[in-house]
Each structure stands twice: as structure tokens, then as C-alpha cells.
Amino acid sequence: MRVAIAGAGVIGVSAAHALMRDGHEVSVFDPGGVAAGASQGNAGAFAFTDIIPLATPGILRQAPGWLFDPLGPLTIRPGYALQILPWLARFARASMPDRYAAALAAQAALMHHSSDALERLLPAVAGEPLLRREGQMQLYDTAAQLRASRPGWEARAEHGLRFQTLDGAEAIAEIQPGLDPRFGHGVFTPDWINVTDPRQWVDHIAADFTRNGGRITRQAVQAIRPEGQGAALMLDGHWQSFDRVIVAAGAHSNALLRPLGLSLPLETERGYNTTLPARAFDLRTHLTFSAHGFVVTRIGDGVRVGGAVELGGLKLAPNMKRADALLAKAKSFLPGLDATGGTQWMGFRPSMPDSLPVIGAAPAHPGVLLAFGHGHLGLTQSAGTAELLADLVAARPPRIDLAPYSPGRFLKGRR
CATH class of the missing domain: 3.30.9.10 (D-Amino Acid Oxidase, subunit A, domain 2)
Known part of the structure; x- marks a missing residue:
């Protein structure tokens, strides 16, 4: 599959590496580049x-x-x-x-x-x-x-x-x-x-990802548009289609979701x-x-x-x-x-208010997967979140029950 990831922090880069290991064609987009936000300045634990x-x-x-x-x-x-x-x-x-x-x-x-x-x-x-x-x-x-x-x-x-x-x-x-x-x-x-250093850790994973054919581009995702079972990203004013899109933009993720009718807490x-x-x-x-x-x-x-x-x-x-x-x-x-x-x-x-991240498909938009809201535990839960996203893209049973992390838990009548 062709997979795009919005966000090159520790969650996005780890997910990209897991999907690359699964054989997917993966592109990561972030206007600041790798580990430009919270992923570089945390306690490294x-x-x-x-x-x-x-x-x-x-x-x-x-x-x-x-x-x-x-x-x-x-x-x-x-x-x-x-x-x-x-x-x-x-x-x-x-x-x-x-x-x-x-x-x-x-x-x-x-x-x-x-x-x-x-x-x-x-x-x-x-x-x-x-x-x-x-x-x-x-x-x-x-x-x-x-x-x-x-x-x-x-x-x-x-x-x-x-x-x-x-x-x-x-x-x-x-x-x-x-x-x-x-x-x-x-x-x-x-x-x-x-x-030893959280920025160095993310850079290290990103370097291995790109050596093996992955792409990381310093570019802002301007919008997301569902397309059947997939989705498209607007990049520099032009739409590009993908089989799956993952939103892993950390604290900035809601800005990408509001045009889809989603606003999570x-x-x-x-x-x-x-x-x-x-x-x-x-x-x-x-x-x-x-x-x-x-x-x-x-x-x-x-x-x-x-x-x-x-x-x-x-x-x-x-x-x-x-x-x-x-x-x-x-x-x-x-x-x-x-x-x-x-x-x-x-x-x-x-x-998120319940201290749990959001991991799963956006309600009503199966081609858009969400992975954010880890609080101060992004580095800690990055490898695990990456494997769960890889399971979702491959339509494999996830390794743990994803219901507690569902985006729908914050939307009335949805799980």
C-alpha cells in the first residue's frame, strides 16, 4: 500500500519504520522536519x-x-x-x-x-x-x-x-x-x-527508514480528503492520493481533522x-x-x-x-x-482528558488513521503504537484490544 503520514515526530517516524518493515511504500510529511516538536525536548525516558x-x-x-x-x-x-x-x-x-x-x-x-x-x-x-x-x-x-x-x-x-x-x-x-x-x-x-538523547533516537530511526526507501519531506499537509477506502493530501496546493493516511501531528492534529467534521478533546x-x-x-x-x-x-x-x-x-x-x-x-x-x-x-x-492516546480509524473515514494524544508518554509508547498502526493498515487483528484508544470514545454513540 501507499501510506502517507502527517507528522515526523517519534510517533510518525516509528510508524513509518514499522510500515516500511511490512513492505509498504511510506511517505512522511512535516513542515519542521524530523523531531521538530515535543519529540526533541522531552526527558528521553x-x-x-x-x-x-x-x-x-x-x-x-x-x-x-x-x-x-x-x-x-x-x-x-x-x-x-x-x-x-x-x-x-x-x-x-x-x-x-x-x-x-x-x-x-x-x-x-x-x-x-x-x-x-x-x-x-x-x-x-x-x-x-x-x-x-x-x-x-x-x-x-x-x-x-x-x-x-x-x-x-x-x-x-x-x-x-x-x-x-x-x-x-x-x-x-x-x-x-x-x-x-x-x-x-x-x-x-x-x-x-x-x-541517550531523544532527538538522536528519532533521527536514528528516520535515517534507517530513508536508507531503506522511505521518504521524509519537509512539507506541510494543508488538508485531508477521504477517497473511498483511502484518502488524499493537499501538498503545495495539489492533491496526492494514498491508500491510507495517518495523522500523527501531535498537538496540531485537530487542525487537520476539523474539515472532516471531527474535533477531539x-x-x-x-x-x-x-x-x-x-x-x-x-x-x-x-x-x-x-x-x-x-x-x-x-x-x-x-x-x-x-x-x-x-x-x-x-x-x-x-x-x-x-x-x-x-x-x-x-x-x-x-x-x-x-x-x-x-x-x-x-x-x-x-x-487527552483520560490520559490515553487516540489510536484507530477516524469515524466514517476508514482510510484515515489517527495516532496522537500520548501526553508525556509519546516516546514510551511509540514502538507499540507503530506496531498497532501496522496491524490496522494490514487488516491484521491488533496485538491488544484497541477499543480503549478508539477516537469514537469521545463522540456520542461511537466507539
């Missing part, structure tokens, strides 16, 4: 243990205190508050216990599949040298914070995910020395994997970070400061400090004070950190 949805029972009791702190771990920009109300209403419904349980099970299924898919991808792209299998440590300021996190860890254990609880600063320092002694409680997940988790140069800190594992909403991770020879969630859409200017605040906290938590000489970044992480 395959976070397969992160199966807990953002919309958890009880989160609405915590959220008001966060939302009105412009530098807190979860905030809404004042100029965007009214526009995001419908999304927040869906987010509130997703936090109800029954919906949360279903989302947790679906997230766990996709994580298990994506972990296996990554191991299948690695030999195909000779990707092992680009990985760091150094685990991850979540840190808690107090014993009460650790106790409050236990239901999430118990849920992970039920889904077969390994972790080790660390009690005392000495136990923590054996894995990561140099932390402020206030952190006497932690949990270590040994199976956590990082890439896609929002952006605007993420901020600062990447420090080499030798900023002797970082030995990925660090997550759970109560503060950010991580510290190795990128190349440097250190990246980033995270938090700002709900502010695509048009408002970045608030780089958020990156400054995260860096100041990191300096406090890691007293030996050299916080000078960093490069700041802000990116748009595409997010």
Missing part, C-alpha cells in the same frame, strides 16, 4: 512503569491549590481558563473510580505491548547503543508522601512491574549520591530505560526544561521528584531539568519563569548541581 493516569480519584481536591500557582506542577494560564473548561469537565469524569480503573488497565496493556515492541525494534535499527538501562528513582520529601503513593505502587505490582522501596538517605545515596538529605524516602524502578501539556552542559552533575539514574512535578535526567553528556504541566494551548507565549523555577528547585535538591550555561525549551505535549 521509556517510562513503562508510568501506568497511572493523570486523572486519578481525588486529584480534583488537590488541583485548586496547584492551578492558581503559576509556577506550580499543574497550572492553567489565566488567558486560557474559559477555553479549557470542556476539557476539564471530561478530565473530571475520567477521574471517577470506574473510569480511572478502566484507563489504568488500558494504559498498562499499552505499556506492556510497547515494552515488548521496543525490544523487537532495537535489532531492526541497531538501537541498543542509544539506550541507557540505568533505572529510575522517585523521591519523596516525607514519609507521608511515600505512604500516599502506595496505591499507585500496588497497582504497578498487580501489573507485574518491579520496584524497590528505599528507606533512608544512605540507601538512596548508594544509587544516587549528592542528593539533599531531606530525601530519605524513595522507590527505584530497575527496568526503566532512557535514550485534544489539549497540550506545555512542558518546560533546561538542558545543562556536560559535567553539570554526576547523574547516575533518572530522578523523579514526584511532589514537585519534574525530573532530572541525562541527555548526551549533559543534564536536563524539566517537567510540570501548564495547560495553555498552542498560541500563548511561553512562560520561561517555569523553567527557571524548576532549575532553582533542582539546585536546591542537588546541592552540587552546576546550574549555569543551560539552554531553555518549551514544547507541546498532546494530551
